[in-house]
Amino acid sequence: xxxxxxxxxxxxxxxxxxxxxxxxxxxxxxxxxxxxxxxxxxxxxxxxxxxxxxxxxxxxxxxxxxxxxxxxxxxxxxxxxxxxxxxxxxxxxxxxxxxxxxxxxxxxxxxxxxxxxxxxxxxxxxxxxxxxxxxxxxxxxxxxxxxxxxxxxx
Numbered sequence: 001x002x003x004x005x006x007x008x009x010x011x012x013x014x015x016x017x018x019x020x021x022x023x024x025x026x027x028x029x030x031x032x033x034x035x036x037x038x039x040x041x042x043x044x045x046x047x048x049x050x051x052x053x054x055x056x057x058x059x060x061x062x063x064x065x066x067x068x069x070x071x072x073x074x075x076x077x078x079x080x081x082x083x084x085x086x087x088x089x090x091x092x093x094x095x096x097x098x099x100x101x102x103x104x105x106x107x108x109x110x111x112x113x114x115x116x117x118x119x120x121x122x123x124x125x126x127x128x129x130x131x132x133x134x135x136x137x138x139x140x141x142x143x144x145x146x147x148x149x150x151x152x153x154x
Contacts, residue, residue, distance in 0.1 A: 080146035
């Protein structure tokens with residue numbers, strides 16, 4: 001007979017059984033005792049305000065608006081400096097190293113109305129927040145500089 005079988009045959013079964021009963025009773029009574037003593041409650045839990053991280057900006061909309069304004073200026077500079085006659089309908093690529101955005105300017109047309117010179121265009125903007133299409137109009141001001149008249153997302 002094996003040693004395990006001999007241990008059970010020799011009357012130690014009662015010792016093993018009483019020990020396992022004790023373990024089961026302790027396992028069941030400890031959680032109940034914790035609940036009865038007040039235990040953990042989500043209603044009593046409070047937010048730990050001492051933990052501070054800088055992983056997310058406090059106002060996420062502000063940088064997005066600043067990035068779009070910076071990209072608008074970059075697109076305006078590309079439109080104003082383009083030689084439309086030499087382009088022959090080709091797209092003008094643009095990139096803004098400050099924001100990481102890039103895209104292409106297409107459908108650029110120069111219009112002259114009563115002495116006012118304007119350029120209408122379409123532009124794509126690829127950035128970390130997605131891809132967007134814009135329509136815009138840039139006009140030559142009296143002082144000789146270009147001014148963005150319209151720039152809207154489609």
